[in-house]
Amino acid sequence: MSTRNLDALFAPRAIALVGASNRYRSVGEVLSRNLFAAGFEGPVMPVNPHEKAIRSSVAYPTIEDLPTAPDLAVIATPAASVPDIVARLGAKGCRAAVVISSGFEDAALRRDLLEAARPHTLRIVGPNCIGFVSPHAGINASFAHLMPKAGDLAFVSQSGAIATAVLDWADVRGIGFSHVVSVGDMCDVDTGDLLDYLALDPRTRAILLYVETVTEAQKFMSAARLAARTKPVVVIKAGPDRGGAPSPAQTPMAALASGADVFAAACRRAGMLQVATLRELFEAVGTLASGIRPRGDRLAILTNGGGAAMLAADAVGRHGGRLAQLSDETRARLAGILPQGWMPGDPVDMLREADGARYAAALSALLEDPGQDAVLVMNCPTAIADGVEAARATLDTMAGERRRPVITCWLGERAARQSRRLFADKGVPTYDTPDEAVRGFMQLVAYRHNQDMLMQTPPALADTPVDRAAADAALAAALAAKRRMLSAPETNAFLAAYGIPVAAGGTAPDPDMAGRIAERIGGPVALKILSPDILHKSDVGGVVLELEGASAVEDAAGHMLRRVAELRPDARIDGFSIQRMIRRAGAHEMLIGLAQDPTFGPVLMVGQGGTAAEIIRDRAVGLPPLNMLLAREMIGRTRVSQALGRHGGREPANIDALAGTLVTLSQMLVNHPELVELDINPLLVDADGVVALDARVMIEPAVGAGLSRFAILPYPQALEERVTLKGGRAFDLAPIRPEDEGALIDMLSRSAPDDIRLRFFAPIQKIGHAFAARLTQIDYSREMAFVAREAGTGDILGAARIITDAEGLEGEFGIMVRSDQKGRGLGHALMRKILDYARARGMKRVFAEVLAENTSMLALARELGFVRRPAGDDMTVRRVEIEL
Numbered sequence: 032m033s034t035r036n037l038d039a040l041f042a043p044r045a046i047a048l049v050g051a052s053n054r055y056r057s058v059g060e061v062l063s064r065n066l067f068a069a070g071f072e073g074p075v076m077p078v079n080p081h082e083k084a085i086r087s088s089v090a091y092p093t094i095e096d097l098p099t100a101p102d103l104a105v106i107a108t109p110a111a112s113v114p115d116i117v118a119r120l121g122a123k124g125c126r127a128a129v130v131i132s133s134g135f136e137d138a139a140l141r142r143d144l145l146e147a148a149r150p151h152t153l154r155i156v157g158p159n160c161i162g163f164v165s166p167h168a169g170i171n172a173s174f175a176h177l178m179p180k181a182g183d184l185a186f187v188s189q190s191g192a193i194a195t196a197v198l199d200w201a202d203v204r205g206i207g208f209s210h211v212v213s214v215g216d217m218c219d220v221d222t223g224d225l226l227d228y229l230a231l232d233p234r235t236r237a238i239l240l241y242v243e244t245v246t247e248a249q250k251f252m253s254a255a256r257l258a259a260r261t262k263p264v265v266v267i268k269a270g271p272d273r274g275g276a277p278s279p280a281q282t283p284m285a286a287l288a289s290g291a292d293v294f295a296a297a298c299r300r301a302g303m304l305q306v307a308t309l310r311e312l313f314e315a316v317g318t319l320a321s322g323i324r325p326r327g328d329r330l331a332i333l334t335n336g337g338g339a340a341m342l343a344a345d346a347v348g349r350h351g352g353r354l355a356q357l358s359d360e361t362r363a364r365l366a367g368i369l370p371q372g373w374m375p376g377d378p379v380d381m382l383r384e385a386d387g388a389r390y391a392a393a394l395s396a397l398l399e400d401p402g403q404d405a406v407l408v409m410n411c412p413t414a415i416a417d418g419v420e421a422a423r424a425t426l427d428t429m430a431g432e433r434r435r436p437v438i439t440c441w442l443g444e445r446a447a448r449q450s451r452r453l454f455a456d457k458g459v460p461t462y463d464t465p466d467e468a469v470r471g472f473m474q475l476v477a478y479r480h481n482q483d484m485l486m487q488t489p490p491a492l493a494d495t496p497v498d499r500a501a502a503d504a505a506l507a508a509a510l511a512a513k514r515r516m517l518s519a520p521e522t523n524a525f526l527a528a529y530g531i532p533v534a535a536g537g538t539a540p541d542p543d544m545a546g547r548i549a550e551r552i553g554g555p556v557a558l559k560i561l562s563p564d565i566l567h568k569s570d571v572g573g574v575v576l577e578l579e580g581a582s583a584v585e586d587a588a589g590h591m592l593r594r595v596a597e598l599r600p601d602a603r604i605d606g607f608s609i610q611r612m613i614r615r616a617g618a619h620e621m622l623i624g625l626a627q628d629p630t631f632g633p634v635l636m637v638g639q640g641g642t643a644a645e646i647i648r649d650r651a652v653g654l655p656p657l658n659m660l661l662a663r664e665m666i667g668r669t670r671v672s673q674a675l676g677r678h679g680g681r682e683p684a685n686i687d688a689l690a691g692t693l694v695t696l697s698q699m700l701v702n703h704p705e706l707v708e709l710d711i712n713p714l715l716v717d718a719d720g721v722v723a724l725d726a727r728v729m730i731e732p733a734v735g736a737g738l739s740r741f742a743i744l745p746y747p748q749a750l751e752e753r754v755t756l757k758g759g760r761a762f763d764l765a766p767i768r769p770e771d772e773g774a775l776i777d778m779l780s781r782s783a784p785d786d787i788r789l790r791f792f793a794p795i796q797k798i799g800h801a802f803a804a805r806l807t808q809i810d811y812s813r814e815m816a817f818v819a820r821e822a823g824t825g826d827i828l829g830a831a832r833i834i835t836d837a838e839g840l841e842g843e844f845g846i847m848v849r850s851d852q853k854g855r856g857l858g859h860a861l862m863r864k865i866l867d868y869a870r871a872r873g874m875k876r877v878f879a880e881v882l883a884e885n886t887s888m889l890a891l892a893r894e895l896g897f898v899r900r901p902a903g904d905d906m907t908v909r910r911v912e913i914e915l
Contacts, residue, residue, distance in 0.1 A: 034228045035838050036154045037220070039126035041165050041210065041228070043102035044073050046172070047125065049094065049116055050107035050132075051077030051085045058107045058131060061174040062162070066105070069178055070169030076101060093119075100124030105162060105172045110134030113158065114143040121151025129172050130157035130215075141218050148219065160215025161191035164198075166208060167234055173213065182207020183236035184316060185229045187222055189214055189243040190269075197241075197309060206313065209234040221246050223254040230258035237263040237316045240303075243270040245294075248631045248742040252301055252654075253812045259302030259485055263319040263478070266303050267312050268294050292652040293628045300654050300743060302485030304478045311470070318438075318460045318471045319478055323405065325436050328476045330469065331355035331403035332378035333393055335385040335421070336411035339442060339465055340378035343407060346469035352476065354378070355403035364396045377403075383413045387424030394428045398435055405436035405475070407468055412446035422450035426457055440468040484661065486769075486808045499702070502528035506705055506730055515707075516563045517728040519608045525728060526711075529695050532722040536610030542588035545607045546581035555579045555612040558587050559725070560595055564602040566727075569642045571598045577612060584609065613724060617681045618717040619674065621689065622650065624710030625696050632740040633700045637693055639671040640713040655697040656745040658769075662690035662697075675716070682718035689716050701745050704733035744811040750868070753822070756856040764864050767816040767830065772803045774827040775818070783850040789885045790847040806832075817864045819848075819857050828852045831861035833869060833877065841876040842869055846888070858891055866895070870915050878912035 048066055052059030059079075066075050067086050076099075077085035080092040091097050094116065104120050106113055110132050117128060128148070135141050135158045148155055156163065162173030166181035175195050179202060188194040191213045198211060209232065212225055222240060229235045238258055245251045258264050268291070298305040306315050330352055334340045347354055354377045357365075362375050368389065369381055379397065381389050390408070397406045408425050410418045418441055429435045438460040441447035447463075454461035462468035505525040509517050517525060523533045536552060538561060539545035549556045560573030568574050572594040575587045588607055595602060622640035625633055631654060638650030651668035653661060666672050666689060675684040692714065700706055708729040715722050738744060751765040767775075779787060779798045788794045795802070809816060816832040829848035836842070844865050848857045869877050880902060881888050889899075892911040902910040 033224055033838050035152060036126040037228045039102040042168060045099050045101045047076045047078055047097060047101035047104040049078040049104055051079050053082055053085060058174055062105060062107055065171035069171035094123055102126055104128040107131040114147040118147040121153045125153060127154045129162050130155055131162055133159040145218060155219035157215040160213040161194060163212040165210050177202055180207040184208050184239060185210045185235040186239045187212045187225050188241040190241060193241050217246055223250040226254035226258045230261050239312055240266040242266055242268050245630050252742045253810055255301035255303055256485060256810050264303040265312055265315045266298060266305050293631050293634050296652045296654050297631055299481045299484050302482050314471060315474050318474055321458050321460045323436050323475055324479050325404040325475050327404040328352040329355045329404045330472055331397045331406045333397055333406060334378055334409035335381050335383055337380050339409050339411050340380050343465035343469055344378055346466045350469050350473045352473055357400055358402055361396055361400040368392045384415050386416050387420035390421045391424040391428045394425060405472055407438050409440045412443045418446055419449050422453050438468055438472055440465055486804055498528040509730060515729055519561055522726050522728050526723055526726060531692060534610040534613050534724050538606055538608050540606040542585045545588045545609055546585035548609045549584040550581040552611050557610045557612055558584055559608040560591055561605040561608055562602045565599060571595050613722055615715055615717050618715040619684055620713035621716050622712040623692055623714050626708050631742040635693060635696055637665055638669045644712055654742050655700050657694050657697040659690050662693040684716045685718055685720050688720040692721055705730040707731050747811055754860050761822040763820045763822055764817055767807050767818050769808045771818060772807045775807055776803050778827040778849050781849055786850050789882055815868055817861060819861060829857040829861055831865050833865050842874050844877055844879050862895055874915055876912055876914055881909050881911055883907050883909050
């Protein structure tokens, strides 16, 4: 991730246009026209050896002839010439370039382009893009057909055509932008870099993304999570989806690993809101800008028209929401407000003569009902009641209170126009149709849910005890034999090492041995073919159930061999698996597993299992690492989850056991970089827990850093260490975890208010969940916080934090020791840990802003080799820094 020199892109002092032209409607002519007409206050310097002037401005024959170094260059010349131009621009002092040129399909040419820019740290946007627009800076470095008005939305698009279409669509509706960037082929600056920049851009209120591909998943996720913490990020995804009908050659998990589902899972974990259409993209921004954050998905509907009420109620079910269940008290109150003929329930139809007073009274009653999370107020135009009066009454009812969860829908066009303006002026979301209104409400629900997911940073390891030696041995045996798939005994041993129950049984090389093993097991057994070449055993008659006795098993095994030889003569046969039949009446067959996505790395799946799993395709996808909350959320997104509760006389299934198994698979991925795929199908789930009936594990020799393949960096357990301070007191220094929230609050509550003020530069009256969550639920690829836990009690006695810049070159630290633990060496130990971490990450500098009165912190910094630097005009602050 890097925002280096992006200031030269968005806030240049001078711009060069290489390839400027006077030829009508050529790319160079359109770029010249747009750059000169946009209102940029600095010089725009065209470069063209064949023209004396471009649009009445002097044209310079070469880059070297430019009178001043441009911060930004726009290049529109043939592709083969661009690397040399970039090298010359860099030598001139240019720091950013937009390469409009296409024709970079050749990997060698792209490499030459980057090599030309690298010595000068010159940033490249493109190639093969339409450029970018920054209205506030008066820059139109694009060949778009119009200049948008200035606003507070940033739009980043991987398609130039979509960018120009959005500009046209927004212009008609008066929507303005802070920046519009077409990133093209993203050979250097990509979506992640721009998210980093826009997250801190004061002119940008919300970020819109049009995404086709993600180049570096960990970088993209880290930038998206940072941006989504500070402002709404709404994304629309296009491009190939590997879903659809599974190929016979696909493994079961690969057949279920839809690229669209994986991207949707990434959006949820990053706290972004994904929408389906360009219209929804802008609708969502307006909805989120209202600041409404409903607690749940229960919508109350208030209207003056029965037909509109039915349309809205249908839309609630269609979009996955719930109608509010009004309390008896609310119903009684409404009965005293509404005329005879009102039908109690939700939606609340006030009938066509409802005036402003009736709207106000009914809305007040609904807003006080605990059974709703938001109220949709609707109005249908009639000749006997004034819609504008109803709108004003709605606004008056909301006024003077905290932000009320109200959205509105005034139907019609001419009659609704003034009312919609009233709502828009007050920042109340308003829509043209019931379906749009309900969809807007569900966008709010999804956004709130995704923000909750964003705050989850699970540990790398679950609490389940693991027999690492047994697990490693199972994988090592297959790797030593150069096999990609574990045998049935190895698979069972691997799962058992992680505490996942498996059906008892054994394997046999031939029918005779299969019969003897079945005799030893006793009772009915399941017989399955063992073959590394057969992924769908049932399709070739490779599974027979409810066999009892040796002779029955022998006969079935012989028939199975003949059947498989007929249908799959090419398949290698390793023998048979014999398992005791598991009879658990009412148990649900689930599928659970992991696979590799080519973009986002390891992914986890859960859904309905059985032989038809790939046809039913009821599954939820999630990114590791997981904790129990995230695992339960995944399960809840499956259709089969509705059947796991108590119904039809069945006891509810043990959801915690199922979620715990998902977390265990997440832990396997952290422990074993060799894991490529794992699926358990079926995994029986009932009130008593889970048991794996059939499983498959695929591995490959591990290559590269183990955790680098994760889109979200797991908890870095390797950084934990035990330290002993003077006097023999032992402490654990470890990265902070989300579950440290309570202990951190306890540490701060037991510290002097003045010490808290010195650490956070302001007094803090109340230390609640939101504040503590910001400190404990961190992105380990962005920042690191270490806590000193007392061995035995687990109490946090001190904490230190370092936040790296987007370049990873320098970091700002903060440190605090509990007031009653000062003077014992904890601060020194925490600072040593921070500096060791910074060196290991390759940082060049570590610094901090310290209040001048914080003499103990200044003394510690001096002792560790920090030097003081000027901290600007603020005499109350000192800057300390150390070169590493």
